[in-house]
Amino acid sequence: MNTPGHAIVNLLILGRRDRRSLFAPVAFGALLPDLPMFVFYAYEKSWLKTPERVIRSEAYYDSGWQAFFDVFNSLPLLALGVLVARQLARPHAAVLFLSMMLHTVCDLALHREDAHQHFFHSRIGAFKVLSLTGPPATMAVSFLRSI
């Protein structure tokens, strides 16, 4: 699913007609997990003048960049964000984190080689979603091995 698609799906699921003030946090939360990739692309392309082929085949898979992307796509960190926002009585911030989580959950099932570590900074942080798209038995074995 592409970034505008995430925005629409999140607004349809999390948006409330009677609470229009939620539109901005839901929409921004849907875009935020992909924003680091736009920053990466703009930096590599405009600042470093990296060739397109190298950006797509090498720079994107650099561990530093991957860690930067993973922070914005980590379900444990986003859940922590929801909890902290609720504790601080910041409903819009909580909705923003929820929207980011929904984006991440959608990505969980739809990405393969370009998947992020959706359990980054947790015990199963090494688990890549790459193995989630195989047959159920393979998925289960890969998941258990990663824990």
Add this chain to the structure above:
Amino acid sequence: MIVVVVGAVVLFKQYPGRGPRMFLGLILACYALYIGYALVVWA
């Protein structure tokens, strides 16, 4: 893609504010470009 385009149109009707409509209009414009480009390539 159909779900997203129909969803965007539904949301466009639900949210009368200027900000939401600009945002949704931008998304619909993106999809119009995607579809237009796909049609040109296909043709």
